[in-house]
Amino acid sequence: MSQSNAADTCQIPCFDQDKVGKIQKKLLNDEARLPELAEFYKLLGNTNRLKILMSLADSELCVCDIAHVLGLSTAATSHQLKLLRDKGWLKMRNDGKMVYYRLNSVDLLSALKTDLKLLQQKLG
Amino acid sequence: MSQSNAADTCQIPCFDQDKVGKIQKKLLNDEARLPELAEFYKLLGNTNRLKILMSLADSELCVCDIAHVLGLSTAATSHQLKLLRDKGWLKMRNDGKMVYYRLNSVDLLSALKTDLKLLQQKLG
DNA sequence: TGCTCATTTCGATATTTTCGAAAATGATAA
DNA sequence: TTATCATTTTCGAAAATATCGAAATGAGCA
Numbered sequence: 001m002s003q004s005n006a007a008d009t010c011q012i013p014c015f016d017q018d019k020v021g022k023i024q025k026k027l028l029n030d031e032a033r034l035p036e037l038a039e040f041y042k043l044l045g046n047t048n049r050l051k052i053l054m055s056l057a058d059s060e061l062c063v064c065d066i067a068h069v070l071g072l073s074t075a076a077t078s079h080q081l082k083l084l085r086d087k088g089w090l091k092m093r094n095d096g097k098m099v100y101y102r103l104n105s106v107d108l109l110s111a112l113k114t115d116l117k118l119l120q121q122k123l124g
Numbered sequence: 125m126s127q128s129n130a131a132d133t134c135q136i137p138c139f140d141q142d143k144v145g146k147i148q149k150k151l152l153n154d155e156a157r158l159p160e161l162a163e164f165y166k167l168l169g170n171t172n173r174l175k176i177l178m179s180l181a182d183s184e185l186c187v188c189d190i191a192h193v194l195g196l197s198t199a200a201t202s203h204q205l206k207l208l209r210d211k212g213w214l215k216m217r218n219d220g221k222m223v224y225y226r227l228n229s230v231d232l233l234s235a236l237k238t239d240l241k242l243l244q245q246k247l248g
Numbered sequence: 249t250g251c252t253c254a255t256t257t258c259g260a261t262a263t264t265t266t267c268g269a270a271a272a273t274g275a276t277a278a
Numbered sequence: 279t280t281a282t283c284a285t286t287t288t289c290g291a292a293a294a295t296a297t298c299g300a301a302a303t304g305a306g307c308a
Contacts, residue, residue, distance in 0.1 A: 014188040014222065014253065023179050023193050030178060030240065034171045036247075037240055042169035046265085047162045054154060055147050063285060064138040069147050076267045078286055088246060097275055097284045098138065107242050114238070116154065116161055118231050122212060123160075138284065170296085187254060200298050202255055221253045221306050 043087060048072065049080055050112070052101075053089070057109055060093065060102035167211060172196065173204055174236070176225075177213070181233055184217065184226035 044050060048070050055061060055069050067077040081101055084090045091104040103109060168174060172194050179185060179193050191201040205225055208214045215228040227233060 014186065015192045016186075016189055019185070020189050020192045023185075023189075027175060027178060027193070031175075033240060033243065034174050034178075036243055037236070038169050038171045038174055040169075040239065040243055041165045042264095045162050045164075045166035045169050047158045048266095050158050050162055051151060051155075054151060054158075061143070061147075062138060062140075065140055065144050065147075068139050068144045069151070073268070074285065075269085075287085078284095079267075082286080094275085097282090099285060105242075105246070107245070111239055111242055112161070115164065115235055116157060118229075118235055119157065119160055119164055121231070122229065166295095172297095197299070198254065199256085199300085203298075206255080218254095218306085221251095223254055 040087075043083060043089075044112075046080075049084060052080060052084065053103065053109060053112060056090070056101060056103045060100040062098045062100050064098075066101065164211075167207060167213075168236075170204075173208060176204060176208065177227065177233065177236060180214070180225060180227045184224040186222045186224050188222075190225065 051070055052066060055066060061069075063074055063078055063081065066081070067074045070077055070080075072080075081090060081092075085092060085101075089104055089108055090101050093100045093102070175194055176190060179190060185193075187198055187202055187205065190205070191198045194201055194204075196204075205214060205216075209216060209225075213228055213232055214225050217224045217226070
């Protein structure tokens, strides 16, 4: 409320207003996309979902087969598949009672592989 | 226990043993690395940490400046910095009382940018 | 000694994740 | 129709995790 003497004492005196301002300005471009990017990474931050993506590298699979690869129930598997499908990374195809899933983006898989290499390189 | 008539009725009859076996075999190569990869993505699955990485694109910054960019306390900022440092993505440098952080890997930033492009492309 | 920037620990809170159980869906077959 | 089967969905609960403030600690500097 009082505008008297608060202005000339900064709570955190070390910071460089100019530098901070410039960086905030620069971030503005990407800032809107960062939550999306973070969500993308959260989605990939799970071993089972990574396994799903890699399992589908060569060909489509039915839910049941994927469940066996993961060692999960079909319900749990279906849930993970839905998360990937909702974001558009997987596509499903009905064939009678069966449902087959396949990758909807080759680029995703190559991104995974690139990142895997980055890690391997980092760990020697 | 009884081996009489259990063998010919499969609890989950739809799956293709051969296919599953082949995929599990193929996954063996990468499987050991998948938890690492998942952890890597978990680390990146946070807007503040992404902001930190992007803020450091051009030059090092002190904790206090980073805290201002993020709008967090220095304690909270320091915590996030530690997570990135512990994984080897950031390096710190002491200069008097101040501590400066910088990127320890150019490749990480380019991976980020690649993934961001992948998303932009996906979203039209 | 006192001050400052940063780190660390502790802990509370909030959020998220994961997945089982069970009901619902939707296709097929008898 | 009725039964069956593969999958999906909803609900919910347990567990794991994240986030961050407060306060104690370090470490440099005057």
